[in-house]
Amino acid sequence: MPAVERIAVIGSGTMGSGIAQVSAASGIETILIDTGKAQLEKARNTIDTSLQRMAKKGAITEAQGIETAKRISFTIDITDAEDADLVIEAVFEREDVKREIWQKVDALCKPEAMFASNTSSISITAIAAATKRPELFIGMHFFNPVPVMKLVEVIRGNKTSDATCAKIVQLAKEMGKSPVEVKDYPGFVSNRVLMPLINEAIFAVYEGVATAESVDEVFKLGMAHPMGPLTLADFIGLDVCLNIMEVLQTGFGDPKYRPCPLLKQMVAAGKLGRKSGEGFYKYQG
Numbered sequence: 001m002p003a004v005e006r007i008a009v010i011g012s013g014t015m016g017s018g019i020a021q022v023s024a025a026s027g028i029e030t031i032l033i034d035t036g037k038a039q040l041e042k043a044r045n046t047i048d049t050s051l052q053r054m055a056k057k058g059a060i061t062e063a064q065g066i067e068t069a070k071r072i073s074f075t076i077d078i079t080d081a082e083d084a085d086l087v088i089e090a091v092f093e094r095e096d097v098k099r100e101i102w103q104k105v106d107a108l109c110k111p112e113a114m115f116a117s118n119t120s121s122i123s124i125t126a127i128a129a130a131t132k133r134p135e136l137f138i139g140m141h142f143f144n145p146v147p148v149m150k151l152v153e154v155i156r157g158n159k160t161s162d163a164t165c166a167k168i169v170q171l172a173k174e175m176g177k178s179p180v181e182v183k184d185y186p187g188f189v190s191n192r193v194l195m196p197l198i199n200e201a202i203f204a205v206y207e208g209v210a211t212a213e214s215v216d217e218v219f220k221l222g223m224a225h226p227m228g229p230l231t232l233a234d235f236i237g238l239d240v241c242l243n244i245m246e247v248l249q250t251g252f253g254d255p256k257y258r259p260c261p262l263l264k265q266m267v268a269a270g271k272l273g274r275k276s277g278e279g280f281y282k283y284q285g
Helices: 014-025 037-057 062-070 095-108 124-128 162-174 190-206 212-222 229-236 238-252 261-268
Strands: 006-010 029-033 072-075 086-089 114-117 137-142 151-156 178-183
Touching: 006 014, 014 029, 014 037, 014 062, 014 072, 014 086, 014 137, 037 062, 037 072, 062 072, 086 095, 095 114, 095 124, 114 124, 114 162, 124 137, 137 162, 151 162, 162 178, 190 212, 190 229, 190 238, 190 261, 212 229, 229 238, 238 261
Parallel strands: 006 029, 006 086, 029 072, 086 114, 114 137, 151 178
Antiparallel strands: 137 151
């Protein structure tokens, strides 16, 4: 028997649409929720394009792509999440925004529904405290691009039950993912290690040690990374990188997590990476 039969995903951006796709691909009825029809239409197109690309590569059949798309419904009405067995939130990395959403969801969902946040760095315990069911609250940190990346960090909050954790681990496996359980500390494992590396690479540019291109070449040629840390930062979004560094700095109270002034300046200037067309590199299309 599957871990869950119906999932609601709140937030239809890059992560939310990817989560909805892998959920539906594993045979689960999926509802994708956002505040605007334009965002949802963009998500629909993103999912359709992703499924078509996978079919062309032979990763799935054309029929499987069509069936996956049929399992996803799109809505601007958050009350449509009320019958979900699991609600996954994938909105902007701000604790106040997430807590506000979870208070609403908690009030309308059935008592046994599980909740999961896709946060990449914020305390699961803190977010869960916005609900009356912290034992049913957990972190599911997917990685971008969600349909391709196998890892899911499964983060237990202070009150997350063993049963909830077991069901989420099972669900991640049913989605074709490799779940790794980690504890609820700022940045978990992935971003606690990755973001300071990216931040230090930005400091190397800021201090004139090397150009962005040279820093990336060192990591590609010397460490066999598929892309350099600054290319990766552009891919993630410099605003997201800054948010995570600030979470680490606040959470640990350690100056070693101080965001580089160049990172803060670029975000203030709207140079956010690929999504804005310019970060450490310029992008077209």
